[in-house]
Amino acid sequence: MSEGTGKKAIVLLSGGLDSTTVVAMAHAQGYAVYALSFDYGQVHKAELHAAARVAKSQNVAQHAIIKLDLAALAHSALTGKGDVPKDRSLEEIGEGVPVTYVPARNTVFLSLALAWAESLGATDIFIGVNALDYSGYPDCRPEFIHAFETMANLATKIGTDGQRITIHTPLISMTKAQIVQAGIALGVDYSITTTCYDASDDGAACGSCDACLLRRRGFEEGGIADPTLYRGLTE
């Protein structure tokens, strides 16, 4: 993993399986990674702990955590205002907009990544959105990403100075199985990541929320042993 040697890229890092894989992919493409996480009033801090573990494990150039009080504006299960659904079928998961939706989340996160990119003189931003597994989130679709990129180039000095800001979405068309396989090939240690919507403070996963079900299925279909620490199973 490189540190400050390559071209700089901002990588949005939640500490989950997808964004952790993206950090490894950005490194593999020769970028110096500036990882950006958000403390936006998550119910538990397991996600941020995982992000810090991943940033250290993958030796990023810098890891910034922005504290963002979205709770005053938003109502979402992920910010403690609702119930996390459990044991839903994969069909149910794919239907409609999930209750765990945070209003305009990727827009807000990408906007702050853009601010950091401009400040660093970086033109590349990576985000681990996936159009297949999370079709219910409007801000995970390619048409959203393209529109954000167009806007970003009109919004900034960098975008209007002849350089071009690019939003990279290396996972957008990959299945969870393909993502896991790609990450393993790049040496990613998935045991330190946290994907669960209802994780314990130590990072142990519930095994039954939408995020856990999709993750488990990824390891299963990818033919990779699942290194996730699940509650109950390991006690």
Place this chain on the structure above:
Amino acid sequence: MSEGTGKKAIVLLSGGLDSTTVVAMAHAQGYAVYALSFDYGQVHKAELHAAARVAKSQNVAQHAIIKLDLAALAHSALTGKGDVPKDRSLEEIGEGVPVTYVPARNTVFLSLALAWAESLGATDIFIGVNALDYSGYPDCRPEFIHAFETMANLATKIGTDGQRITIHTPLISMTKAQIVQAGIALGVDYSITTTCYDASDDGAACGSCDACLLRRRGFEEGGIADPTLYRGLTE
């Protein structure tokens, strides 16, 4: 001024002349105003104090202040990392990107306004950008606003549910003189607003930074007595 009776609109409110006028315009159009300000590490708090005075004076439905630590990412005079230029000619003010530029600021502010809009079920966002006086800011241009609006409609449940999010920029083609005249006609009390980049904690303006010069010129050309409290002149 209405409170909660009309259709809801988010209005970005800095506490300066422009955004204060926009609050009055949104009210005049029948909107219930949800005013949004940001505590983003400004050198002084005069701006936020002015925003609170304006919100109260204009009787908005709600005034939210989001604390946003951009200082870790951005380098700008407005966040205490440089010098505020003084006594520049109007030609100098219009040239290039000002040193007071905050990276991706309007993108970040509009994104958080979008999050609040979606949370409230509102489809209207007002921002007091002005393409004439501040040509150096790429994110004050109509093409940026249009691109943001397109992106916003792809980013959100509201935008993809058949409703349409609109970014209103009522000041975009107005001169400062026209803005002041429109505000006076709507009963705006400009004595409680703070525009200065270098204001004292009590809101007293320096009279010589770019923002003060443009504001003074607006009152002068609009034929309106300038109610601004300037340092020195009033001591």
